[in-house]
Amino acid sequence: MEVLKATIYPVLVMGGLAVIYALGLGIAARIFYVYVDPRIAEVEEFLGGANCGGCGYAGCSDCAAAIVEGKAPVNACVAVGADKWEAIAKILGVSVEAGEKQVAMIMCRGSKDKAKRKFQYMGIEDCRAALLAGGGDKECQYGCLGLGTCVKNCPFGALSMGEDGLPKVDKDKCTGCGTCTRVCPRGIPKLVPVSLKIAVICSSHDTPPVVKKICEVGCQGCGICKKVCPEKAITIENSLAVVDPSKCTLCGKCFEKCPTGAIQQILPA
Amino acid sequence: MEGRLVKEFTKGLWEEIPPFRFVLGLCPTLACTTAVRDGIGMGLCLTFVLVCSNMLISLLRKVIPSQVRIPCFIVVVATFVIIVELVTQAYFYPLYMALGIFIPLIVVNCIPLGRAEAFASKNAVIYSLADGLGMGLGFTCSLTALAIFREIFGKGTLLYHHIMWSGFEPFAFLQKPPGAFVCLGLMLGIMNLIGSGEK
Amino acid sequence: MMEQQVWTFSDYIMLVVSGVLVNNILLIRFLGNCPFLGVSKKMDTAVGMTFGVIFVLTCTGPITWFVEHYLLEKFDIVYLETLAFILTIAVFVQLVEMAIKKISPGLYRGLGIYLPLITTNCCILGTCFYNIRFKFGFIPTIVFSFASALGFGLALIIMAGIRERFHYARIPKCFQDTSIGLITAGLIGLSFFAFAGLAK
Numbered sequence: 001m002e003v004l005k006a007t008i009y010p011v012l013v014m015g016g017l018a019v020i021y022a023l024g025l026g027i028a029a030r031i032f033y034v035y036v037d038p039r040i041a042e043v044e045e046f047l048g049g050a051n052c053g054g055c056g057y058a059g060c061s062d063c064a065a066a067i068v069e070g071k072a073p074v075n076a077c078v079a080v081g082a083d084k085w086e087a088i089a090k091i092l093g094v095s096v097e098a099g100e101k102q103v104a105m106i107m108c109r110g111s112k113d114k115a116k117r118k119f120q121y122m123g124i125e126d127c128r129a130a131l132l133a134g135g136g137d138k139e140c141q142y143g144c145l146g147l148g149t150c151v152k153n154c155p156f157g158a159l160s161m162g163e164d165g166l167p168k169v170d171k172d173k174c175t176g177c178g179t180c181t182r183v184c185p186r187g188i189p190k191l192v193p194v195s196l197k198i199a200v201i202c203s204s205h206d207t208p209p210v211v212k213k214i215c216e217v218g219c220q221g222c223g224i225c226k227k228v229c230p231e232k233a234i235t236i237e238n239s240l241a242v243v244d245p246s247k248c249t250l251c252g253k254c255f256e257k258c259p260t261g262a263i264q265q266i267l268p269a
Numbered sequence: 270m271e272g273r274l275v276k277e278f279t280k281g282l283w284e285e286i287p288p289f290r291f292v293l294g295l296c297p298t299l300a301c302t303t304a305v306r307d308g309i310g311m312g313l314c315l316t317f318v319l320v321c322s323n324m325l326i327s328l329l330r331k332v333i334p335s336q337v338r339i340p341c342f343i344v345v346v347a348t349f350v351i352i353v354e355l356v357t358q359a360y361f362y363p364l365y366m367a368l369g370i371f372i373p374l375i376v377v378n379c380i381p382l383g384r385a386e387a388f389a390s391k392n393a394v395i396y397s398l399a400d401g402l403g404m405g406l407g408f409t410c411s412l413t414a415l416a417i418f419r420e421i422f423g424k425g426t427l428l429y430h431h432i433m434w435s436g437f438e439p440f441a442f443l444q445k446p447p448g449a450f451v452c453l454g455l456m457l458g459i460m461n462l463i464g465s466g467e468k
Numbered sequence: 469m470m471e472q473q474v475w476t477f478s479d480y481i482m483l484v485v486s487g488v489l490v491n492n493i494l495l496i497r498f499l500g501n502c503p504f505l506g507v508s509k510k511m512d513t514a515v516g517m518t519f520g521v522i523f524v525l526t527c528t529g530p531i532t533w534f535v536e537h538y539l540l541e542k543f544d545i546v547y548l549e550t551l552a553f554i555l556t557i558a559v560f561v562q563l564v565e566m567a568i569k570k571i572s573p574g575l576y577r578g579l580g581i582y583l584p585l586i587t588t589n590c591c592i593l594g595t596c597f598y599n600i601r602f603k604f605g606f607i608p609t610i611v612f613s614f615a616s617a618l619g620f621g622l623a624l625i626i627m628a629g630i631r632e633r634f635h636y637a638r639i640p641k642c643f644q645d646t647s648i649g650l651i652t653a654g655l656i657g658l659s660f661f662a663f664a665g666l667a668k
Binding site: 292293294299300340343347348350354373445446447449450451454455461462465 | 496498499501502505547549554555558587588589590592593594640643653655658
Binding site for chain 3: 024
């Protein structure tokens with residue numbers, strides 16, 4: 001009898017508990033049933049998956065829900081290419097126009113040997129923190145501090161710190177999400193179309209005498225490029241040259257005449 | 270087939286050794302390593318549970334429906350944990366008192382559940398057996414290594430025999446909870462150093 | 469103190485102090501380490517996990533107490549404690565997840581994703597076991613469960629606050645991530661040792 005009790009009771013009690021729990025969960029699943037549009041999961045498959053925030057939403061799930069609800073455009077995810085946008089458009093039954101892919105470009109050439117430093121910085125390895133320490137250790141108030149905040153925050157691993165103290169962009173991995181632009185305290189990475197052929201790789205608005213003293217490769221704002229350009233594609237805004245790519249014919253006169261080499265042709269990698 | 274069998278067994282002993290490479294099963298690693306006997310005991314208990322549950326879940330893998338697989342795995346693991354608990358209580362009472370509530374806590378240990386989910390539910394019985402045995406023995410070795418360090422320098426004994434010289438002042442910090450954390454962290458760091466050096 | 473029959477208010481206060489500070493469930497009793505290292509990398513995930521654990525533990529502590537005293541003891545199958553408790557906890561968490569998903573999607577996004585993680589958290593099951601081992605009555609069970617969860621949350625939030633700063637510190641490659649996290653946990657635990665002797 002004891003043996004019977006010892007074997008039957010556990011089976012009955014645990015079995016009974018299991019049945020009660022299963023029934024309870026089954027009923028609860030009916031009561032708490034939430035309709036989730038299955039298209040949201042399908043759309044999410046085609047999004048970047050890195051939760052980079054480039055779309056302006058709080059993550060890929062959020063963006064997918066917004067796209068399906070119609071609050072966000074089909075090409076909201078900047079991290080994927082036009083083929084993914086078309087797939088998303090097909091799920092929702094709409095059409096989409098493709099825009100051009102953008103990549104990040106580091107608008108500074110002031111490496112450790114070319115740009116002067118005010119003092120030696122030994123603190124937290126973050127450009128934002130370095131900026132608090134007397135405005136950063138570089139003489140140039142617009143230049144890249146080279147501590148790698150952008151590198152650490154890139155969700156796609158497209159940035160790496162070069163030996164010269166300047167970040168390097170891997171154009172294949174870069175999706176143009178814009179995180180580096182947001183985290184850099186000086187806004188040095190800029191998003192440019194991937195087919196850009198000419199750019200002024202400097203962010204300095206300092207006047208020519210100042211730039212001459214503190215950086216060998218910065219744009220002084222001397223205006224030589226503006227004078228030699230046959231298409232009038234270059235203007236000087238606040239001592240910094242700006243090129244209008246739509247007018248530029250890549251004749252190369254500005255590269256030759258630039259005293260510091262700040263204006264450069266961008267060759268395919 | 271022999272090659273794969275050996276590979277599944279040996280990966281648990283170095284490349285995927287819990288808790289160093291696979292950061293799983295930290296709670297017993299920290300709590301049960303104040304003495305070498307406890308470390309080995311806990312490791313062997315977990316190995317038994319892991320091997321048995323891996324084999325049973327692998328046998329049942331075609332039968333268990335996917336939506337309820339987690340509760341099913343939990344029930345299987347819990348059954349073997351209860352068996353281990355009762356056996357240690359009956360035959361190894363000092364070990365049972367030393368390990369305390371960490372024996373029943375094997376049921377929520379990430380290692381049996383994690384391996385069931387990731388491996389046993391997708392592979393044949395013989396490979397699940399090799400995987401369970403490898404991981405379990407790897408875990409036992411890790412625990413033993415940590416316990417040897419903590420017991421020799423923290424108490425001056427090894428398996429409860431005094432082996433240090435009589436004037437030795439034990440480093441009591443290692444026996445206490447914070448010491449466990451620091452010791453494990455340092456060991457993990459050194460293992461990473463060795464691992465990266467090998468590459 | 470743990471086995472007395474009559475509890476005064478100051479006994480409850482001492483129980484809370486003991487659970488949160490002196491015998492912190494995470495740093496002194498070693499329960500709940502796996503999510504501790506995973507979730508403590510950012511402050512918002514740590515806060516979400518804390519609220520999840522406080523809610524689940526304060527509810528499942530008394531529920532498992534009921535299961536033990538009115539079901540398992542009545543039929544003399546106390547050895548099935550492990551199985552009964554883990555089933556109860558898993559079912560409860562599943563129920564709560566369903567309810568939150570329906571009632572408040574905002575809350576679900578904030579804390580719902582940690583609920584499945586909490587099911588296999590050793591501190592939930594461990595505290596339920598401690599409630600039985602220390603032979604607590606019903607009210608002390610609720611208070612102790614709440615205090616344990618509070619202690620877990622405290623350790624987690626302190627850890628997250630420190631770990632956020634690691635992102636910018638110069639840590640040698642081999643010590644990054646888990647290794648430095650464990651060493652830091654040990655040092656935080658050392659500071660909690662200052663509370664020893666405050667309560668039993």
